[in-house]
Amino acid sequence: MWEALHDGPVNHPDAAARPFDALLCDFDGVIRFHDTAEQARLERAFKLGEGATARLALSQELMMPAVLGEITCEEWEASLLPALTKLTRSAERAAQLAAAFIGAGSRADETVCALLEQVRDLVPVVLVTNATTRLEDDLDELGLCCAFDEVVSSARVGVAKPDRRIYEIAAEQAGVPVGRCLFVDDRLANVEAARKVGMQAVHFRRPDDLRKALAPLLDGIAHSSSSS
Incomplete structure (x- = not known):
């Protein structure tokens, strides 16, 4: 299934020499990052912790129904206003904070x-993310709708990290045994859960963490090509 998604020949390394056969990657905190400057400014002005x-x-109470696809992204966003009003004791301040949070710009890390493109x-590269029903639109806005071989969204499959089932679903979508998957996430709990399932896993804090994890695959292929 994976090969059918690629046009033209693919330089396949010897399977026995590959350190892993699929890369499973988180979205927010690894690929996508939000501009929180306005949100932070308002929090300082309103004497809230940044x-x-x-x-x-x-929070689990507000976010989990959206992450599991039980409510839409729009319904989740609507739930922020009463919660923020309770926190700030001001409907006006709550509205400003909600607008800053919902309207924050985002970018994809180029490195x-x-x-991932390499x-x-x-x-195969599979996106595995705890997401809302807006994920597809978010990927399109960032120009990433065709950047992955498969997308496993918690809102679509009804199970979220760190539940072991989402890792198993992702491995199945990749067509690779769980033990031959490399999983990357910025949340340590999700990384540890992947390891418990039997995956190789990397705790992402900066792009160099990903680069080092991928080096055995990318450097190995470069060496193999130069020797042939």
């Missing part, structure tokens, strides 16, 4: 995207 809006919005020439 990050208070995100902590509330992404990470370039690394890997896709060798093994």
